[in-house]
Amino acid sequence: MIHGYSVARIREAESRAMARAGGDALMQRAAAGLAAAILRRLHDGRLGTGRGGAYGSRVLLVVGSGNNGGDALFAGARLARRGVRVGAWRTGSGVHPGGWDAFLAAGGRDLDAAAARAELPRTDCVVDGVAGIGSRPGLAADVAAFASACAELRVPVVAVDLPSGLAPEPPFSQEPHVVARLTVTFGGHKVCQLLEPTRSACGEVELVDLGLDLSGPAVTQWTDADLASAWPVPDARSDKYSRGVVGLDTGSVDYPGAAVLTAAGAVGAGAGMVRYLGAPAVAARILDRFPNVVVGQGRVQALVLGSGWGDRKDRGVVARAVGAGVPLVVDADALRHLPERGHAGVLLTPHAGELARLLGSSRPEVEADPPAAVRAVADATGCTVLLKGATQYVASPGDDRIWLAPPGPAWTAQAGSGDVLAGACGSLLAAGLGAAEAALAAAGLQALAARRTPGPLPPQELAATFPRAVWELAQNS
Numbered sequence: 001m002i003h004g005y006s007v008a009r010i011r012e013a014e015s016r017a018m019a020r021a022g023g024d025a026l027m028q029r030a031a032a033g034l035a036a037a038i039l040r041r042l043h044d045g046r047l048g049t050g051r052g053g054a055y056g057s058r059v060l061l062v063v064g065s066g067n068n069g070g071d072a073l074f075a076g077a078r079l080a081r082r083g084v085r086v087g088a089w090r091t092g093s094g095v096h097p098g099g100w101d102a103f104l105a106a107g108g109r110d111l112d113a114a115a116a117r118a119e120l121p122r123t124d125c126v127v128d129g130v131a132g133i134g135s136r137p138g139l140a141a142d143v144a145a146f147a148s149a150c151a152e153l154r155v156p157v158v159a160v161d162l163p164s165g166l167a168p169e170p171p172f173s174q175e176p177h178v179v180a181r182l183t184v185t186f187g188g189h190k191v192c193q194l195l196e197p198t199r200s201a202c203g204e205v206e207l208v209d210l211g212l213d214l215s216g217p218a219v220t221q222w223t224d225a226d227l228a229s230a231w232p233v234p235d236a237r238s239d240k241y242s243r244g245v246v247g248l249d250t251g252s253v254d255y256p257g258a259a260v261l262t263a264a265g266a267v268g269a270g271a272g273m274v275r276y277l278g279a280p281a282v283a284a285r286i287l288d289r290f291p292n293v294v295v296g297q298g299r300v301q302a303l304v305l306g307s308g309w310g311d312r313k314d315r316g317v318v319a320r321a322v323g324a325g326v327p328l329v330v331d332a333d334a335l336r337h338l339p340e341r342g343h344a345g346v347l348l349t350p351h352a353g354e355l356a357r358l359l360g361s362s363r364p365e366v367e368a369d370p371p372a373a374v375r376a377v378a379d380a381t382g383c384t385v386l387l388k389g390a391t392q393y394v395a396s397p398g399d400d401r402i403w404l405a406p407p408g409p410a411w412t413a414q415a416g417s418g419d420v421l422a423g424a425c426g427s428l429l430a431a432g433l434g435a436a437e438a439a440l441a442a443a444g445l446q447a448l449a450a451r452r453t454p455g456p457l458p459p460q461e462l463a464a465t466f467p468r469a470v471w472e473l474a475q476n477s
Contacts, residue, residue, distance in 0.1 A: 001226055003217035004191040007133045007168050013187060013212035024074075024098060026210055027067060030161075030186045031074030031099075033208030037184045038075070038125065038158055039082060047156050047181075048124030055083035057124045060116060061103075062146065064130040065094040068160045071186075072129025073099030075160075077106035085109075089116035091130055091143055113142055120149055125156045128178045130164035133190060138175035139165040147178045156181040161190070163201050168192050169218065170369035177201055187212040194221050194404055195370070196390035219371060221404035227444040228476040232270075232431040243272030244430030247300035248423065249317065250307040250331075256282045258308020258332070258419045261460060263290050265423025266304070268466030269445060271430060275300055302327040302429035306334025307419040322346055327429040327438075330383070331422040342383040344397055347435040349422050350377075351388045371395075371402040384435035386425070388418055392443040396436045405440050408447025409454055416459035421446055424466070445469060 005013075018026055041047040042054040061076045063069035073096060076086045080103070087109040090100075104110070111119065120126075130143055139147060143164065150157055157180045162168055165177030169191040183202040185193060187210040192198035234243050246266050251259025259282045266274045267290055274293045276286050283295045303321055310333060319339040321328050330338065331349045335358065338348075350358065356366045358377050366373040374387045378395040387393040390413070392405040421442055428438035449462055449469040457465075 001223060002189055002194065002221040003214070004194040004219040004221070005188045005214055005216075006191065006218045009214060009216055009218070010133060010188060010190070010212075013214045014210075017187075017210060017212050024070075026186075027070050027074060027099075029210050030071045030208060031078065033186070034071060034075040034127075034158075034160060034184045035078035037182065037206050037208075038079060038127070041182070042084070042124065047158070054079070056085065058085045058119070058122055059087075059125055059127060060111075060119055060123045061086065061088040061108075061127045062116065062130055062143070063088055063090055063095060064164070065092040065096070066132050066134065067096065068129045068132035068164075070096030070099035070129075071160050072127050073103040073108075076108055076127070077102040080106035080108050087111045087116065087119060089113060091140065113146075117146065117149060120153055120155055123155050125158055126150055127158050127160065128164050128180065129160040130178075132161055133168040135164070137165060137167040137173050137177070139177065144176040147176070151179060159183040159202065161185050162192060166192050166198050166201055170195070170371055172198060172368055179203075182206065184208060186210050188214045191218050191371075194219055194391070199391070199407070217401060219402045219404055222406050222440050222444055224406055224444070224448060225476070227406060227441060227448065228473045230433065230437055230441050231470065231473045232428065232433060233474045238272075240272035241299070243270070244302065244427065244432065245273040245275060245298075245300045246271045246423075246426040246430040247275045247277045247303045248426065249277045249303065249305050250309070250419070250422070251278050251282045252308055252310045252312065253279055253281050254310045255308035256285045257416065260286055260289055261416045261419035261463070262304055262307050262423035262426070263293055264460050264463035265420035265425075265442075265466075266427040267292065267423075268420075268463040269424035269427035269442060270467070270470055271427035274427075277303075300326070300430070301432075302329070302426050304329040304331065304422050304426035306331040307422050309333035327435065329422050329426045329429065331418065338381060338383075342381050344382070344384055345429075345435055346381075346383040347425055347429065347439055348377070348381065348383050348385045349388060349418065349425060349439070350385070351418065355385075355387055375400070375402060384439065386439035386443065388421065388443075392447075394436050394439045394443075403436060403440055405443035406447050408450040411454060411456050412446060412450045412459070412462070414456070414459060417446070417462075420459045420463045424463075445473075448473075
């Protein structure tokens with residue numbers, strides 16, 4: 001698991017560590033880790049011209065007046081002592097005095113804004129040490145112009161702790177910011193490094209352990225190892241009922257494809273049996289694709305409702321299912337028919353627009369602070385919530401922590417992916433996973449399959465690759 005911490009938690013832990021270690025000990029550890037990360041990539045060609053080797057490389061530091069600038073300067077001094085040609089542009093009125101003295105003593109060069117801009121075309125990498133977690137989002141005009149020039153010239157940027165201009169945690173805004181190829185972060189991951197759209201601006205993230213005593217993460221992201229550990233793998237005693245029977249009341253005459261897609265998700269995720277309980281006119285479409293699906297009423301261990309319902313008239317279906325206490329996925333159109341209060345075994349799977357409607361707010365408000373929005377809906381409804389999107393958030397009622405599914409490529413952002421995901425969630429609920437675990441596992445499976453088979457694969461074809469991905473998970477569990 002990867003934990004992301006709030007600014008307040010990071011600052012508290014840093015204060016305790018500094019009280020124990022004293023002086024600039026933490027800064028020196030951070031600078032050593034930053035310099036080592038840059039040197040490794042200069043040696044293997046991931047930074048620079050690809051010629052390999054640090055000696056003679058050109059690194060340009062862009063530093064502000066805070067501790068991030070100090071980290072960059074001390075790291076720059078280490079690089080200079082290894083034969084790297086290092087220059088620094090001081091963007092503010094001040095600079096960390098100890099870092100600046102060490103940088104000059106090691107042979108670092110003092111550059112003004114014009115000289116720094118002139119250096120860019122022959123620079124192997126830029127080190128962004130302008131702003132840190134205590135800064136407001138956005139960049140000064142001259143720094144924003146420099147960041148744009150880096151992007152235009154394709155000069156790789158290494159961010160110190162986080163790219164300058166980014167908010168370290170929600171709410172997020174569209175202020176100018178640095179886009180990094182690599183972010184070297186210290187002590188613990190910041191929330192922005194795990195959530196989109198800020199995660200993409202961080203590039204690759206490398207964590208330098210400072211020995212901080214951190215607890216109470218704001219968000220926790222599952223890894224593929226967590227996915228493998230949680231996956232329900234059958235054994236020699238298993239049968240179709242113990243593996244889980246999921247019932248699908250999905251699709252309609254107007255939207256039959258949604259029923260086919262939920263069946264694809266449930267079958268691909270490994271349900272012991274899939275029952276189709278929806279519109280009889282749609283059943284033949286499902287059987288044409290999945291003859292193993294059983295049509296008609298019968299025993300189920302979980303239900304999936306809502307995908308492709310359209311303007312369904314029977315508004316009591318969801319309330320009756322919630323009242324029955326069966327593990328339940330409520331998707332798409334069924335979200336309009338939620339009773340006043342559910343339970344933690346009910347999994348809601350909205351996208352940002354549907355979550356906004358449940359909150360009585362707007363989509364932009366949800367997208368500015370998704371963790372707060374998803375937690376608010378979980379607490380208000382009493383249900384577990386999976387917010388679908390570029391980052392997939394899971395919240396349970398009464399739990400302050402937000403869980404994140406393993407990330408996948410953006411190719412899955414297409415019509416029908418949510419229907420497949422709902423079916424996979426239902427399959428895992430039927431197998432006995434709790435609602436939050438089922439949501440994380442299903443979203444993680446979809447992301448893993450998309451990473452294994454990149455490109456614009458239609459959701460039904462991606463679902464057909466689920467069994468291979470599940471098999472690989474089983475080998476690693």
